[in-house]
Amino acid sequence: MNLCRTLFALSFTSVLVACSLPNSAQSDRVSEPELTQAALPSAGLQLKIIHINDTHSQFDPSPAKFNAASGQPVYTFIGGHPRLLTEARRLRENAAAAGLPSLFLHGGDAFKGSAYFELFEQKINIDILNRMQLDAMALGNHEFDIGLAKLANFAEEINFPLLAANVDKSAEPLLAQVKNLKPYQIFVLNDNQWVPEQQWLAAQQAEQQMPSSQRQALLTSSAAVPVRIAVFGLALEDMRAMVPSTGALVFEREITAAQRTVDYLTQQGIQHIVALTHLGNQRDLRLAAAVNGIDVIVGGHSHTLLGDFRQWHLGLQGPYAERVTNPDGQQFTCVVQAGQFAQAVGALTVKFDKQGQVSECQGKNTLLASKALFGNALRQADSQLSGNSLTATLAYLQSLPNTRITEEDTTLRQVIDEVYLPALQQAYGEQISSTEQTIPHVRLPGTGGSDQHGSVLAGHIADAMYNWLNSAQVQPLLAGPVDFSLIGAGNIRSSIEAGAIYEGHIRLEVLPFDAPLSVLTVTGADVLALLEATIAATLPEGAHAGKFPYSSHLRYTATERLDGSLQLTEVAMLREGNWQAIVPEQQYRLATTNYLANGNDGWQRLQQVQQHSTDRQDLILLNGQPKAYAVKRVLASSDAKGQTAFQVEYAKEALPCGNDGADCKTAAQAMIEYLRANPELWHRARTPTVTLYRN
Incomplete structure (x- = not known):
């Protein structure tokens, strides 16, 4: 049996590495002598890094299109985990044939984003990802979406480590004892394969029939200690401001933790270091420019498909394997990321010189296409080429x-x-509409083949929120009509593909989160500040664009200046058929999701206006009927590392999400009811409310 497969099947009970690396860089790892480079070829180490990120439980392929040589659109499918596995295996085999050891890494966010996840949660990810033969995965923000207990179960059951060197879990009882959630993983080069160090040590120990107490002697007496490489993880330092369920976890600053970890690993004689991050491409580039000693950063979070994919209507993003000079001015770090939704695989070849420094890195992302091609977006059998x-x-x-x-x-x-x-097919419920064309969703206008108005779908969802909250059924629960609604691009997890549209498409795919709708009073100045902050944060190359605001009954034009700053103009509200400019001193009734109303994902302005008091109401369905829950205020608190989290204080009772009879997917229900009432919605042009011009 292949050695790597055998090792992946072994448990991690012999882990020697500390589950959190304190500032003093102490560890409960066995102390080891400085290792030599005796096993290196004369020209230095070469290896292949295969990588994916932000798969978001997209186990099936995604619909996609390209233009044929004639210019006519051709419709097909791309990606999905079965294709990822095929390509990763091919890349491994080709690397081995060329004498290159390989690592297969996941940049985080395996959770959320498909109907499969809504039905099977972490269990399906444990099953499928364990079959992928991954070497390590970064801890993503969406791994927190279903609570710490289920995150702990995921980390305990996967057959690869979950990495985050800047997360201190010691005070969180649900995760403190989870050994497979740890700062880093060291691999040993054995028979041209990367083997987890603790398993290599155990095998050597068993081979020489030496008790564990003499492991130190084993290492000291080795004539030629194999080459090692370390992969350490980084999670978002502002995780507490993005997800509500982080418990007593403490998130350290990314740059501080990275340099501390690299310094510690270097002191252990490790010359080859990879950072496996879930920070976003923009932060990865900043990290590379601020930290000495990282050879490669394999990233996630911003869904950045580095390379030219304009032929797939997926845009032209930054260069693959961009080299960033370190602060010392002598070394550089190669930065890569591979898009989203299991659509592409990245493959990077890294060469080191005899001193262990990177001398070359090159590769590309490859989009994985099906050979089933269709002449129209419905992808029916009679249109197959x-x-x-x-x-x-x-x-x-x-x-x-x-x-x-x-x-x-x-x-x-x-x-x-x-x-x-089978369970997935049963869960989709009734048909509520249909469309002959894909209704696309992009996070940032001008990306993914969109124009300056961006996501068509997001505008319709914002309209649905506005209409539901102003309906005769809901209005008696509120203090007055809603003036306009806003939704963040990241709340929406997929486009709507051509064909029949069922309830499950909305609840399980497009809007899968428990997303109660919130209504609160804000000033025009608050609205302007919120728009400016959230839009500006999405403009830098590689930035996380999930916070970008889409709107209903509120329109704006945002223009990126040549210096990268933002100019916000033509901000107006639609009232009785007329557009009226937003007045800074005037008060307005704003609707959004409670996740954003709490200040998460860069919408801090909304938390700030509720710091002391608020008239906000959160709406859910209780036993099928709308019910409002009054919010008293929203507090901000900082942990030991200065990271902020937001806590909602309700006037009487908190939201009963998760209890029997409580349906907190209010945004999804609003969209379902909107489509039921307007099944021909897609055949009517929607006047854009969002306009973004880039320089």
Whole structure:
């Protein structure tokens, strides 16, 4: 049996590494002598890093389109975990044939984003990801979405480590004893394969029939200690401001923790260090420019598909394997990320010189395409290409840059279809609408093939929120009508594909979060400050764009100046058919999700206006009927590392989300009812309310 597969099947009970690395860089790891580079080739180490990120439980392929040589659109499918597995295995085998050891890394956010996750939560990710033969994964923010107990279960059951060197879990009882959630993983080069260090030590110990107490002697007596590489993780330092359920975890500053960890690992004689992060491409570039000693950063969080994918209507983003000079001015760090939703795989070749410094890094992201091609967006059997047309289009598809036609792994496809798909199909409920064209969602206008108005779907969802809250059923619960609604792009997790639209498409895919709707009074100045802060934060290259605001009955134009700053103009509210400019001193009734109303994801202005008191109402469905819960105020608190979290204080009773009869997916329900009342919605043009011009 392949050694790597054998090792992946072993438990991690022999972990020697501390589950949190204190500032003093002390660890309960066995002290070891400085290791030599005896096993290195004369030119230095070379390795392949295979990577994915932000898969968001997208186990099935995603619909996509490209333009054929004739210019006509062709519709197909891309990605999905069975294709990821096929491509990762191919890359591993090719690397091994070329004499390159390989690592397969996940940049975090395996949770949330598909109907599979809504039904099976962490259990399906444990099952599927354990079959992927990953070497390590970063701790993403969405891994917190279903609570710490289920995160702990995920970390305990996966057969690869979950890494975060800047997370102190010692005070959090649900995670403190989870050994597989740790700062870093050290790998040993053994027979041209990377083996977890603790397993290599155990194997050497057993081979020499030496008790664990003599492990130090084993290392000291080794004639040639193998080459090692360390992979350490970084989670978002502002996690507490993004997710509500972080318990007693403490999140350290990313740059501080990274330099401390690198220094510690270097002191242990490790010359090759990879940071596996879930920070976003912009922060990764900043990290590389601020920390000495990181060779490669494999990232996630911003869903950045580095490279040119304009032929897939996925845009042109930053360069793959961008080299960033470290503060010492002598070394550089290579930065990579591989998009989203299991659509692409990154493959990076890294070369080191004899001193252990990176001398070269190159590679690319590859989008994984199906060979099933269709002539229209419905992708029905009667529109599937065949014969000469199929042959010619497949040849053209295969010639596209950064693209590979990839078959699904049949065993993994069978597992998904037989174990999980039947329940999924049953959960979709009634048909509420249909569309002959995809209704796209992009986070930032101008990306993903969109124009300056961005997401068509987000505007419709904001309209649905506005209409539901102003309906005769809901208005008696509120102090007055809602003036306008806002929703963050990250609240929306998928587009709506062509075809029949069922309830499950909305509740399980598009708006899967428990997202009660909130209504509160704010001033025009608050609205202007909120828009400016959230939009400006999304503009830098590689920035996390989930906070970008889409609107209903509120329109604005945002223009990026040449210096990168933001100019906000034409901010107006629609009242009785007329657009009226927002007046800073005037009060307005704003609706959004309670996640954003609490100040999360960069919407801190809303928390600030509720710091002392608020008239806010949070709305859910209780036994099928709308019910409002009054909020007294929203407090901000800081942990030991100065990271902020927000706590809602309700006037009487808190939201009963998770209890029987309580449906907190209010945003989803508003959209479902809106579509029921307007099934032909997609055939009517919507006047854009958001306009963003880039320099």
